[in-house]
Amino acid sequence: MAKTKRIGVLTSGGDSQGMNACLETIITMAERNGYEVVAFIGGYSGLLYDRYRLVSSQEASLYFSFGGSFISSGRCPEFMESESRKKAKHVYDKHKLEALIVLGGDGSIKGANDLIFQGMNVIVCPCTIDNDVYCTNRSIGFDTAVNNAVNAIDNIKQTMRTNGRILIAETMGRNCGEIAMQAGICSEADIIMIPENKQTTEKIIREVGKQLKVGNVSPVVVLTEHQVDIQSLAKELESTYQKECKAIVIGYVQRGGSPTVQDKLLAVRMGVYAMNAVLEKNFGNVVALVKNEIKLIPFEKAIKAKYVFDNELWQTFLNLKRYKTEKKQK
Numbered sequence: 251m252a253k254t255k256r257i258g259v260l261t262s263g264g265d266s267q268g269m270n271a272c273l274e275t276i277i278t279m280a281e282r283n284g285y286e287v288v289a290f291i292g293g294y295s296g297l298l299y300d301r302y303r304l305v306s307s308q309e310a311s312l313y314f315s316f317g318g319s320f321i322s323s324g325r326c327p328e329f330m331e332s333e334s335r336k337k338a339k340h341v342y343d344k345h346k347l348e349a350l351i352v353l354g355g356d357g358s359i360k361g362a363n364d365l366i367f368q369g370m371n372v373i374v375c376p377c378t379i380d381n382d383v384y385c386t387n388r389s390i391g392f393d394t395a396v397n398n399a400v401n402a403i404d405n406i407k408q409t410m411r412t413n414g415r416i417l418i419a420e421t422m423g424r425n426c427g428e429i430a431m432q433a434g435i436c437s438e439a440d441i442i443m444i445p446e447n448k449q450t451t452e453k454i455i456r457e458v459g460k461q462l463k464v465g466n467v468s469p470v471v472v473l474t475e476h477q478v479d480i481q482s483l484a485k486e487l488e489s490t491y492q493k494e495c496k497a498i499v500i501g502y503v504q505r506g507g508s509p510t511v512q513d514k515l516l517a518v519r520m521g522v523y524a525m526n527a528v529l530e531k532n533f534g535n536v537v538a539l540v541k542n543e544i545k546l547i548p549f550e551k552a553i554k555a556k557y558v559f560d561n562e563l564w565q566t567f568l569n570l571k572r573y574k575t576e577k578k579q580k
């Protein structure tokens with residue numbers, strides 16, 4: 251009897267929309283090529299503690315259009331220790347895996363790189379809403395998160411405007427301002443505050459003042475999390491301008507819901523590429539989107555990749571804002 255070939259899959263870190271579509275693609279391709287797929291449950295901890303189950307394309311296809319990850323995801327600080335990685339190698343060997351495909355963000359790539367040194371064959375598909383995996387132009391989940399943030403801000407804006415209130419909307423993104431910048435531009439924010447372009451709260455307060463002065467009854471501030479305490483900022487704005495201000499954390503709404511077409515397409519393209527990399531034994535790589543082409547980037551290069559801030563987009567926003575404000579003044 252022919253020996254069954256096996257690969258492992260896991261989803262790690264904060265989940266992102268499109269993980270399921272990517273898993274379905276990988277599992278389907280793996281099955282068609284005679285592989286069984288072992289899914290480790292809850293990220294790297296599943297690999298560490300051998301929590302797994304066999305998954306099929308039939309099961310995976312039920313989740314293709316859903317956010318989240320049907321095999322669970324999670325963060326595993328323990329995985330930083332070298333002993334843990336040795337344990338993971340035992341589990342990998344026990345299941346007789348030919349390769350492991352990891353779906354996750356920058357931390358997951360570092361973890362995957364360490365597994366290579368233990369003698370495992372690993373490939374990573376970049377999945378995070380933050381878009382902070384710098385070797386790829388886009389990570390799976392980012393587009394959906396931005397769309398969700400825009401929808402949320404647009405909805406809140408309607409009632410803010412009706413009631414003449416100032417809005418502060420906080421997006422996710424950790425240290426990366428891409429969600430706030432893109433969502434801010436697409437929801438016509440008047441002020442955007444991102445980690446790449448830090449501003450003082452005094453400046454934000456002044457900018458809101460300028461908006462009120464040119465007749466904007468309901469200025470909108472969109473900012474990335476972890477920069478300021480938005481409730482205190484709201485209080486300061488209220489006392490400075492004697493006007494109601496609502497500070498809203500958009501939160502996990504950004505990380506849920508069906509992936510957009512763009513995220514599904516990216517998930518499928520990356521999933522196919524990842525499985526082909528397994529078949530061709532091109533291990534130790536991140537599957538990346540570079541100028542609309544899918545490529546393999548070696549882990550070491552991926553880890554060292556530098557953030558290229560989209561300054562052109564940022565300047566476009568600033569110029570547009572200046573133009574709109576000046577026009578209103580005339």
Ligand code: F6P
Pocket residue numbers: 264355378379380422423424475505
């Ligand atoms: O990395 C994705 C992300 O959603 C960040 O934008 C956010 O800061 C973080 O995860 C939240 O993590 P958790 O779900 O563990 O609270």
